[in-house]
Amino acid sequence: MIQNIQIRELTPRHLRQSCSNCSLRELCLPIGLTPDEMQELDTIITQARPIKRGEALYRAGEPFKSLFAIRVGFFKASVISEDGREQVTGFHMSGELMGMDAISSDFHTCDAIALEDSEVCEMPFGEIEELAGDVPILQRHLYKVMSREIVRDHGVMLLLGNMKAEERLAAFLLNLSQRFAIRGYSSSSFHLRMTREEIGSYLGLKLETVSRTLSKFQDQGFIKVQNRLIEIIDSDSLKKLLNNCHGE
Amino acid sequence: MIQNIQIRELTPRHLRQSCSNCSLRELCLPIGLTPDEMQELDTIITQARPIKRGEALYRAGEPFKSLFAIRVGFFKASVISEDGREQVTGFHMSGELMGMDAISSDFHTCDAIALEDSEVCEMPFGEIEELAGDVPILQRHLYKVMSREIVRDHGVMLLLGNMKAEERLAAFLLNLSQRFAIRGYSSSSFHLRMTREEIGSYLGLKLETVSRTLSKFQDQGFIKVQNRLIEIIDSDSLKKLLNNCHGE
DNA sequence: CGTTAACTTGACGGCCCTCAAGAGAGGTGG
DNA sequence: CCACCTCTCTTGAGGGCCGTCAAGTTAACG
Numbered sequence: 001m002i003q004n005i006q007i008r009e010l011t012p013r014h015l016r017q018s019c020s021n022c023s024l025r026e027l028c029l030p031i032g033l034t035p036d037e038m039q040e041l042d043t044i045i046t047q048a049r050p051i052k053r054g055e056a057l058y059r060a061g062e063p064f065k066s067l068f069a070i071r072v073g074f075f076k077a078s079v080i081s082e083d084g085r086e087q088v089t090g091f092h093m094s095g096e097l098m099g100m101d102a103i104s105s106d107f108h109t110c111d112a113i114a115l116e117d118s119e120v121c122e123m124p125f126g127e128i129e130e131l132a133g134d135v136p137i138l139q140r141h142l143y144k145v146m147s148r149e150i151v152r153d154h155g156v157m158l159l160l161g162n163m164k165a166e167e168r169l170a171a172f173l174l175n176l177s178q179r180f181a182i183r184g185y186s187s188s189s190f191h192l193r194m195t196r197e198e199i200g201s202y203l204g205l206k207l208e209t210v211s212r213t214l215s216k217f218q219d220q221g222f223i224k225v226q227n228r229l230i231e232i233i234d235s236d237s238l239k240k241l242l243n244n245c246h247g248e
Numbered sequence: 249m250i251q252n253i254q255i256r257e258l259t260p261r262h263l264r265q266s267c268s269n270c271s272l273r274e275l276c277l278p279i280g281l282t283p284d285e286m287q288e289l290d291t292i293i294t295q296a297r298p299i300k301r302g303e304a305l306y307r308a309g310e311p312f313k314s315l316f317a318i319r320v321g322f323f324k325a326s327v328i329s330e331d332g333r334e335q336v337t338g339f340h341m342s343g344e345l346m347g348m349d350a351i352s353s354d355f356h357t358c359d360a361i362a363l364e365d366s367e368v369c370e371m372p373f374g375e376i377e378e379l380a381g382d383v384p385i386l387q388r389h390l391y392k393v394m395s396r397e398i399v400r401d402h403g404v405m406l407l408l409g410n411m412k413a414e415e416r417l418a419a420f421l422l423n424l425s426q427r428f429a430i431r432g433y434s435s436s437s438f439h440l441r442m443t444r445e446e447i448g449s450y451l452g453l454k455l456e457t458v459s460r461t462l463s464k465f466q467d468q469g470f471i472k473v474q475n476r477l478i479e480i481i482d483s484d485s486l487k488k489l490l491n492n493c494h495g496e
Numbered sequence: 497c498g499t500t501a502a503c504t505t506g507a508c509g510g511c512c513c514t515c516a517a518g519a520g521a522g523g524t525g526g
Numbered sequence: 527c528c529a530c531c532t533c534t535c536t537t538g539a540g541g542g543c544c545g546t547c548a549a550g551t552t553a554a555c556g
Binding site for chain 1: 255276277284291327329330331335337349350352353357358377378380381382384387388390391393395396397398399401402404405406408409410449450451452479490491
């Protein structure tokens with residue numbers, strides 16, 4: 001959750017600059033590469049491939065070649081079950097890495113759909129891997145990024161397995177708020193890129209329940225909802241929903 | 249799911265033997281190490297540390313030093329939310345790797361509890377990592393194992409987000425059945441190592457619902473339940489529950 | 497301005513949770 | 527070996543949360 005906070009403070013200058021080039025917040029994060037190594041990384045990475053809103057960055061079943069770092073934009077990742085049910089497994093924003101699920105089988109296992117016009121950096125995994133063999137700190141960092149994804153998924157499992165609708169939505173809003181804040185946007189006022197249905201799919205709820213719960217939060221004065229614009233008025237109350245809740 | 253099937257057939261002899269030593273089904277899987285590299289791997293890995301039923305292999309918050317390969321036995325992994333709710337994130341059996349969630353923060357993020365007397369191989373991550381830097385095939389394999397964990401978690405998210413109690417339990421039983429089969433045990437008759445409550449926690453259900461649903465499956469002639477002994481009588485019907493279900 | 501997709505709100509019903517009681521299994525000590 | 531205790535499991539009854547169905551409203555886009 002708090003994992004990305006210190007990027008600006010901790011990264012050395014040459015890295016910070018390169019990172020601001022490619023926006024690889026998640027890949028470059030706290031790793032002290034030499035200028036040479038950075039340059040090599042830069043030559044590997046394809047700069048800025050645009051993806052229009054609604055388009056797929058990749059789809060389940062396609063052969064795996066590259067990881068993608070989101071330079072700007074917003075994506076959803078989702079898996080489709082055999083009988084056609086969609087489960088959104090995550091929402092991803094600038095600086096985050098996508099496609100790691102595909103390493104295991106050399107095929108993508110989920111769809112990645114842009115929810116707004118976006119740009120990604122393509123990072124051919126074979127070359128990244130090769131470089132990682134020579135640069136221990138990069139290798140370790142890749143392990144860390146993948147591990148973080150596992151931890152994140154466990155958090156979602158906790159949410160889906162244990163929480164009620166109100167708690168899920170509160171957790172969702174607070175998580176979004178935090179991630180926007182990290183990126184320098186307002187944490188108290190932001191635009192949802194996804195539909196109620198996509199939120200519901202992510203949270204294991206129906207779109208009507210999402211809508212109703214948002215309205216309820218608004219009635220209680222926790223938030224203000226204007227279509228997809230969310231204003232968080234009382235984040236403490238939202239947090240209280242998460243901790244108090246019906247545990248003892 | 250089917251990922252471990254071909255171990256015996258595909259691994260070269262020297263690897264097969266070394267693997268049968270340490271039972272590292274998941275780590276050694278399909279990777280063609282040289283005998284020298286295998287030996288180095290063997291010197292890194294601590295052979296056979298016993299863990300008694302009910303004991304913790306590690307707990308959330310403990311500093312991370314090693315991954316663990318289960319040599320024999322059965323574990324549950326679970327996260328505890330701030331307000332004390334437990335979510336079982338997975339059940340792990342012989343040959344599987346545990347602890348990858350801890351790489352991201354250098355602290356374990358979940359508890360690993362033995363559900364029967366077990367033995368694990370401890371693999372100091374720093375040394376594994378170092379070796380992986382020299383042995384690309386090992387490096388890639390670590391990425392694959394972690395990626396597989398992510399894919400598995402996505403499957404659980406689909407289950408928790410979209411499925412009804414009957415479907416969840418059917419999926420759970422079929423998954424266990426398959427994993428036992430891969431290890432040479434009966435796929436149609438096996439002993440549950442976990443309580444109804446732990447099954448419920450994993451599946452996002454209460455223990456009463458688990459119990460009721462098992463009874464229902466028994467009444468329908470799909471399975472036979474005798475306390476923790478499960479006999480699968482009609483696996484096709486269970487599979488049908490998963491595909492038919494209330495999708496169109 | 498018309499069409500479509502997205503959202504809101506209400507009414508109702510069903511699935512699963514909650515509470516409760518009792519049965520069964522496994523371990524310990526007498 | 528049996529009595530006893532505890533943990534686990536089963537089963538029932540009732541209620542609540544959320545899904546389902548439906549209708550109407552708003553927003554978005556050509």
